[in-house]
Amino acid sequence: MARVPYVTQDDLDPDYRDLVVSSLQPGKTVNVYSAIGNNQAVLHGFREALGAFWNDSGLTDRQREIVILTVAAEIRSAYEWQQHVNVAGDAGLAPAEIAAIARDDRSPFPDEERALVAYTRAVARGRVDDALHEAMTEYFGTETVVGAASTAAGYVALGRVIDALGVEIEAGDEFVGWDPE
Structure with a gap:
């Protein structure tokens, strides 16, 4: 409630x-x-x-949704997950990829997106190290790394507000589940 x-x-x-x-x-x-x-x-x-x-992170729509879903999975924000599963599908993520994000299975993704998932999880945990940062910078460049870190941290903050305020999934909507397949 x-x-x-x-x-x-x-x-x-x-x-x-x-x-x-x-x-x-x-x-x-x-x-x-x-x-x-x-x-x-x-x-x-x-x-x-x-x-x-x-709009300004430097990430593609697909990459942005990978970040948002990864944060939602990492902090177990069912509300944010629910809001972005369909958006992620529209951005090109397959249901199997979405389900893989929920269980932290990076195998369906190319190296660049694996690095993005690892980096996002580390941001959410407050545990980014130099090696991970350098790997991200090689794939994305400094400006986009700043955008990715900010997007991840921003959605962690939003997820914490959702939790603190007890925000519920909208009436009439049913949770899609962590495995939308």
Whole structure:
């Protein structure tokens, strides 16, 4: 059960009303933003940061979804997993690859994506070492490594907020499970 009320668009100042609506599912209000909307300035900041990670990280859509799903699996955020399984499919991840991320099986992925999964898990654990950082830099370059680290850390933060506020999967939706095959 949510620990805070879910605000509606009508509860928010006009400048913030659109922030509780999913950019991925036009017209759909999502619980994570409705919960964070209890502090409109924080909601605005989260949406700005997530937008930057989404659009400016240097990662492809597929790579971005690998990062987000890896974080969700690592911190066991069922809510964030649920939100991104379909997005990941649209970004080119096969159901078998998505299931592999959940169980930390890197074998279906090429070396570059294996490094991305390893790096993301290390960011989520707070355990990035020099060798892993150097491997990532060889594959992606410094700018994208900064984007990948920021995206991973940002989604860890979002997952922790989801947990702290007790955000639930939207009414009428059923958890897809850690193995969507």
